[in-house]
Amino acid sequence: MQYPFIQKDEELKKYLFNLKEVCIIEHEDNWFKEKSHTKLYPNLEDAKAKIGKPHYWILNAVDEYEESGGQEEAMIALAILVFKSNYYSQKLVSSDENIDAKKDLITYLHNLGIETDKICECISSMDAPAYVRVELDKAELIKFVEQFV
Secondary structure (H helix, E strand, O other), X not given: OOOOOOOOOOOHHHHHXXXXXXXXXXXXXXXXXXXXXXXXXXXXXXXHHHOOOHHHHHHHHHHHHHXXXXXXXXXXXXXXXXXXXXXXXXXXXXXXXXXXXXXXXXXXXXXXOOOHHHHHHHHHOOOOOOOOOOOOOHHHHHHHHHOOO
């Protein structure tokens, strides 16, 4: 995994700091590659649109979370983004069920302090990638989530 998930006993502030560090290091490592894209796409806005960089998206999501005063919705958006970025290359368009990915997402959300009801909403919504989406009734969905937390 390229971007770390928070561990059960890790402090949120420390986790966000480490996540930012990983993204900044990735930005520095890719600076020359990005510089070469200006030759391919002379218009900078065109280049940004065509070349997605998850580390930029994650840094912006962390900033949005911090500016929101710690709102749970901003944390969930950040978590989904980090999760999608970690599974980006293998699972971007996959619709195959992946139990390990579901477990990773549920555990990650739980370790971020998200309540079980919100986790259920998240993994059954269209925000979650197809390969981790769970379509069960509420009682079965809660049982499914609780087996991983």
